[in-house]
Amino acid sequence: MALLEVQALSRSFGGVHAVQDLSFEIEPGKIYSIIGPNGAGKTTVFNLITGLYRPSSGRVVFDGSNVTGKAPHELARRGVSRTFQNLQICFNMSAVENVMVGAHLRLDQGMLGSMLRLPALARRDAVCREEAAELMRFVGVGKYIGALADAMPYGALKRLEIARALAARPKMLLLDEPAAGLNPTETHEIDELIQKIGVSGVTVVLVEHDMKLVMGISDRILVLDYGRKLAEGTAREVRDNPEVIAAYLGVVAKAAA
Amino acid sequence: MGRFRGLAALALIIALLPLALPNNYYYDVAIRIGMNAIIVVGLNLLIGYAGQISLGHAGFVGLGAYASAVLSSRFGWPPLAAMLFGMAAVGVIAFVVARPILRLRGHYLAMATLGLGIIIYMVLVNESAWTGGNDGMSVRPFSLLGLTLASERAWYWVTGAVLLGAILLANNIVDSPVGRALRAVHGSEVAAQVAGIDTTRYKVRVFVLSAVFASAVGSMMAHYLGFVSPQVSSFFHSIELVTMVVVGGMASTYGAVLGAAILTTLPQLLATFEGYEMITFGLILMLTVIFLPRGLLPTIAARLRKAG
Ligand SMILES: Nc1ncnc2c1ncn2[C@@H]1O[C@H](COP(=O)(O)OP(=O)(O)OP(=O)(O)O)[C@@H](O)[C@H]1O
Ligand SMILES: [Mg+2]
Numbered sequence: 001m002a003l004l005e006v007q008a009l010s011r012s013f014g015g016v017h018a019v020q021d022l023s024f025e026i027e028p029g030k031i032y033s034i035i036g037p038n039g040a041g042k043t044t045v046f047n048l049i050t051g052l053y054r055p056s057s058g059r060v061v062f063d064g065s066n067v068t069g070k071a072p073h074e075l076a077r078r079g080v081s082r083t084f085q086n087l088q089i090c091f092n093m094s095a096v097e098n099v100m101v102g103a104h105l106r107l108d109q110g111m112l113g114s115m116l117r118l119p120a121l122a123r124r125d126a127v128c129r130e131e132a133a134e135l136m137r138f139v140g141v142g143k144y145i146g147a148l149a150d151a152m153p154y155g156a157l158k159r160l161e162i163a164r165a166l167a168a169r170p171k172m173l174l175l176d177e178p179a180a181g182l183n184p185t186e187t188h189e190i191d192e193l194i195q196k197i198g199v200s201g202v203t204v205v206l207v208e209h210d211m212k213l214v215m216g217i218s219d220r221i222l223v224l225d226y227g228r229k230l231a232e233g234t235a236r237e238v239r240d241n242p243e244v245i246a247a248y249l250g251v252v253a254k255a256a257a
Numbered sequence: 258m259g260r261f262r263g264l265a266a267l268a269l270i271i272a273l274l275p276l277a278l279p280n281n282y283y284y285d286v287a288i289r290i291g292m293n294a295i296i297v298v299g300l301n302l303l304i305g306y307a308g309q310i311s312l313g314h315a316g317f318v319g320l321g322a323y324a325s326a327v328l329s330s331r332f333g334w335p336p337l338a339a340m341l342f343g344m345a346a347v348g349v350i351a352f353v354v355a356r357p358i359l360r361l362r363g364h365y366l367a368m369a370t371l372g373l374g375i376i377i378y379m380v381l382v383n384e385s386a387w388t389g390g391n392d393g394m395s396v397r398p399f400s401l402l403g404l405t406l407a408s409e410r411a412w413y414w415v416t417g418a419v420l421l422g423a424i425l426l427a428n429n430i431v432d433s434p435v436g437r438a439l440r441a442v443h444g445s446e447v448a449a450q451v452a453g454i455d456t457t458r459y460k461v462r463v464f465v466l467s468a469v470f471a472s473a474v475g476s477m478m479a480h481y482l483g484f485v486s487p488q489v490s491s492f493f494h495s496i497e498l499v500t501m502v503v504v505g506g507m508a509s510t511y512g513a514v515l516g517a518a519i520l521t522t523l524p525q526l527l528a529t530f531e532g533y534e535m536i537t538f539g540l541i542l543m544l545t546v547i548f549l550p551r552g553l554l555p556t557i558a559a560r561l562r563k564a565g
Contacts (some may be wrong), residue, residue, distance in 0.1 A: 050451055051450075052447060052450070052451070071450070071455070072447070072450035072451045073450055073451075073452075073453045073454055073455045073456075075451075076450075076451055076452060076453030077453055080451075081451065081452075082451055084447070084448070088445040088447050088448035089444070089445065089448070090440060090441050090443070090444025090445050090448060090449075091444060092440055092443055092444045092508060093437065093440050093441070093444060097437055097440075098444075100434075100437055101437050101438070101441045101448070101449065101452050101454070102452050104434055104437070104438055104452050104453050104454055105452075105453040107434035108433075108434055109434055109435060109438075110435075111430075111435060111462055111466065113433075114429060114430050114433035114434065114435040114436065115426040115429050115430055116426075116429065117429040117432075117433065121433065121434075125432075125433065125434065128434075164448070164452065168452060168453065
């Protein structure tokens with residue numbers, strides 16, 4: 001059974017049809033990529049799946065239950081986690097605390113217990129801090145464990161967001177352009193990181209413009225154009241699709257040349 | 258035990274300060290600093306940590322003060338019971354108004370909390386059968402188990418102890434999952450949401466908590482002064498409290514205490530320029546926001562970190 005089912009999903013902003021009548025399914029444990037030109041609606045799809053936007057019509061079914069229009073924190077509760085194209089880091093906290101925010105749902109949330117710093121809470125918090133540090137090492141920003149978030153460079157912050165998303169122990173992780181703005185070495189490291197995450201059993205949904213990365217690691221690829229599905233299939237099927245070449249890959253190839 | 262170092266330092270200051278307090282007038286200033294500091298430590302959780310604003314918190318101080326005044330002096334309740342009832346009632350009121358108010362952002366939130374403060378002030382003025390209206394009412398001294406808090410000295414120690422307790426509770430919150438959720442609401446509300454934090458719920462919780470802190474101090478003030486008037490809940494008092502948070506340091510508990518100390522002392526020093534207090538406050542607020550937007554203590558701490 002599919003982990004995520006998107007059925008006839010649409011969302012418009014005023015006159016702009018950002019996503020139109022879009023349907024697709026994602027199998028558990030797969031790396032599923034969404035590509036398309038700028039403004040194709042990729043981030044909007046993420047925002048619809050994670051509850052930041054409400055759809056104009058259509059349905060989102062996650063893990064067997066209808067989650068259409070549910071609030072983001074409810075989706076997080078069900079196992080959906082994500083990163084952002086434009087960094088969403090809490091610069092008023094340390095790096096490790098940013099990651100610990102990702103683990104929020106697994107920690108004690110009582111007001112009184114927090115005020116009194118009950119021993120059980122303090123103990124779980126210490127374990128959580130250790131796990132967050134471990135996750136920072138896993139994504140390759142171990143040297144910033146003692147740092148404030150606002151002392152970290154851009155590339156490290158992109159990984160910090162991935163660590164925060166993983167701290168939630170999600171079933172599905174959505175990555176919105178994790179390699180944007182990174183140099184080729186860093187992009188290669190992100191490539192390896194995403195594969196490691198995939199191997200660990202988390203379903204990954206990837207939006208990315210770096211075609212080498214996408215073609216190399218995706219089990220399936222969805223191509224969007226003007227909010228509509230242009231094609232869907234394996235890397236090979238998508239790469240050889242004339243419509244896709246005309247609308248998107250041709251442009252990318254030209255830009256790369 | 259790094260987490261108790263600041264608290265130990267402050268405890269030492271409170272313990273030694275009486276050596277430098279020549280008479281009751283100075284004790285009075287110290288007590289007022291302590292009481293304001295307790296309110297501001299709570300308000301700083303809302304403003305400094307969670308990044309929300311309230312221009313109406315003096316309203317909650319007023320409600321606490323009048324709960325104690327009316328229940329203990331008119332109905333003969335034991336002062337502690339009146340105080341706790343006031344805190345519970347203010348908690349409920351804050352909870353009920355918080356949800357609609359805290360959906361608002363920025364200017365709208367500022368306006369809504371301003372309106373709330375004004376409504377409370379007007380109620381205290383108008384319900385004169387209970388509150389004595391603009392003339393205020395007298396309040397009997399605080400007593401517990403046959404002991405009465407009468408002298409400045411006694412109030413000094415009680416206020417100091419409550420302040421230390423308030424700081425301990427506030428710092429515990431800051432360094433807990435709840436505290437990180439509050440700071441995440443400030444740092445990136447969408448990041449907080451997708452991490453599973455019900456941001457509205459957390460805004461409500463911290464609003465209620467800070468209101469309860471304010472109410473507790475309102476009760477203490479009423480008994481200490483032996484008198485309350487609606488002025489405790491005036492708009493100017495709300496602005497004073499916010500100024501203390503901003504000047505001392507956003508998201509810094511000890512900064513909040515520093516802010517309370519500076520801005521409580523200053524009007525006493527400026528007492529000869531009666532009428533210019535408001536202008537001074539306004540000026541200090543403007544200068545801080547322009548030159549030290551993070552407030553005194555965080556700025557100093559950052560300078561020291563850089564130098565060290
Ligand atoms: N909140 C919004 N309000 C108005 N228009 C929006 C909003 N979000 C997205 N859009 C519009 O929807 C369309 C799709 O935008 P989206 O950000 O989803 O594209 P994208 O595929 O992620 O592009 P990119 O590759 O540049 O990130 C664009 O025309 C965009 O301007
Ligand atoms: Mg995008």
